[in-house]
Amino acid sequence: MTAFRLEARCGSARAGVVTTPHGDFRTPAFMPVGTQAAVKTLHPAEVRACGVEVVLCNAYHLALRPGVAVVERGGGLHRFMGWDGPILTDSGGYQLVSLGAVTQVDDEAAIFVSPYDGSRMRVTPEDAVGIQARLGADVLMCLDHPVAWGAGSDAVTDAAERTHSWAERCRAVHPGGGRLLFGIVQGGFDATLRRESARAIGALGFDGVAIGGLSLGEPVEVMLEMTAASVSEIPGDVPRYFMGLGTDAEMLAAIALGVDMFDCVVPTRLARNGTALTTQGSLNLRNATYREDVRPIDEHCGCAACERFSRAYLRHLFAAGEILAHRLVTIHNVTHLSRLMAAARTAIVTGSFQKENASVRGQAAPAPG
Ligand SMILES: [Zn+2]
Incomplete structure (x- = not known):
């Protein structure tokens, strides 16, 4: 078999x-x-x-x-x-x-x-x-x-x-x-x-x-x-x-x-350095730009980090050296890639996969599981 x-x-x-x-x-x-x-x-x-x-x-x-x-x-x-x-x-x-x-x-x-x-x-x-x-x-x-x-x-x-x-x-x-x-x-x-x-x-x-x-x-x-x-x-x-x-x-x-x-190893390593992967490109959450940004890392993502926490909170955690920051962004980055694979899979099954992928990146991915 x-x-x-x-x-x-x-x-x-x-x-x-x-x-x-x-x-x-x-x-x-x-x-x-x-x-x-x-x-x-x-x-x-x-x-x-x-x-x-x-x-x-x-x-x-x-x-x-x-x-x-x-x-x-x-x-x-x-x-x-x-x-x-x-x-x-x-x-x-x-x-x-x-x-x-x-x-x-x-x-x-x-x-x-x-x-x-x-x-x-x-x-x-x-x-x-x-x-x-x-x-x-x-x-x-x-x-x-x-x-x-x-x-x-x-x-x-x-x-x-x-x-x-x-x-x-x-x-x-x-x-x-x-x-x-x-x-x-x-x-x-x-x-x-x-x-x-x-x-x-x-x-x-x-x-x-x-x-x-x-x-x-x-x-x-x-x-x-x-x-x-x-x-x-x-x-x-x-x-x-x-x-x-x-x-x-x-x-x-x-x-x-x-x-x-x-x-x-890169997506999890990046996460610990404060870099979050999103459908719009990557964000460096250590950046002062996010000091008062109350949005989640990625509005398209329903991970345990995005459903509850803001960019401002994550930036604060990195600035304060809190380990939770590493955990939350790791959860986000791994979820992001799982969703990308799931969306690619759905697009292949429905005959609409294109590597350029605006469609794959933008679409709501199926829930993991
Ligand atoms: Zn997320």
């Missing part, structure tokens, strides 16, 4: 449902990031109330701290963090770019150096799958080797070939049991390499395919060209996941190309 049910298509944009051992989630889907097994500042019930159906955790960080054995003794990741819905775990591949200086890669394994205590952790592709399976993830990611924007063509080709060989090794230790294992496309910023990578990964029969190694500082036109090249060779019967994208316009453009899933 396939884990992805395609329900509607509008142009190349798709609406579907992904089935996991901890329930279904609808696509297009935005996954908030719980790097350390928590969506920062939020209780899991609040995450759910924001309209979230699936969250992302980081297996690399959790393997370092608190350690896989602690999570296992805590009853697995769902029980440990109090989230009973689907969980996708990132393998740690992305940290090979983000922590570049403290990692080493050879064909056999990646070696990470802990940012906490400097200890070295050697992770083979088989280990990466095994760690995610022990954590109890519903959707597991292969170990991949992304390269930074600006890397030379030899480095890009080597990393893509290594990613393919690691994908085969990950596929061989698929944990089964209804869990999903996703392959990851690499190929840097070369459309030919992207298509080759997508063809190689697509041929391995994964439950889903991710597009990795983008949104690393390249121009947005390059990012979308690489996305289109990747999507063109990913089989149509599996979910497609763009790793690390979380702005409205870019996600809508990727949905228009046929992408189904997203994650990003």
Whole structure:
């Protein structure tokens, strides 16, 4: 049985449902990031109330701290963090770019150096799958080797070939049991390499395919060209996941190309810095402009922050250093992205989806749930 049910298509944009051992989630889907097994500042019930159906955790960080054995003794990741819905775990591949200086890669394994205590952790592709399976993830990611924007063509080709060989090794230790294992496309910023990578990964029969190694500082036109090249060779019967994208316009453009899933740390990080995402663009709530502004963050949003609190109150909380400010704006930003995905889904189902999206942005989104 396939884990992805395609329900509607509008142009190349798709609406579907992904089935996991901890329930279904609808696509297009935005996954908030719980790097350390928590969506920062939020209780899991609040995450759910924001309209979230699936969250992302980081297996690399959790393997370092608190350690896989602690999570296992805590009853697995769902029980440990109090989230009973689907969980996708990132393998740690992305940290090979983000922590570049403290990692080493050879064909056999990646070696990470802990940012906490400097200890070295050697992770083979088989280990990466095994760690995610022990954590109890519903959707597991292969170990991949992304390269930074600006890397030379030899480095890009080597990393893509290594990613393919690691994908085969990950596929061989698929944990089964209804869990999903996703392959990851690499190929840097070369459309030919992207298509080759997508063809190689697509041929391995994964439950889903991710597009990795983008949104690393390249121009947005390059990012979308690489996305289109990747999507063109990913089989149509599996979910497609763009790793690390979380702005409205870019996600809508990727949905228009046929992408189904997203994650990003930025919306929750921005929230803690006082930046709220709205249908009219972003607001910096620390700004003095909002000192006496009694409107909610976004009049179109019915989240727990917007239904009760004003911009003036939130600005006051940031000025006073109150933690509630971080929580309320996080709730708002996550709700905003859930509504955006729900509105895109409705537009796809009704045949009116357009990436330019005035219609998607302006329309009243269905209630989360
Ligand atoms: Zn809101």
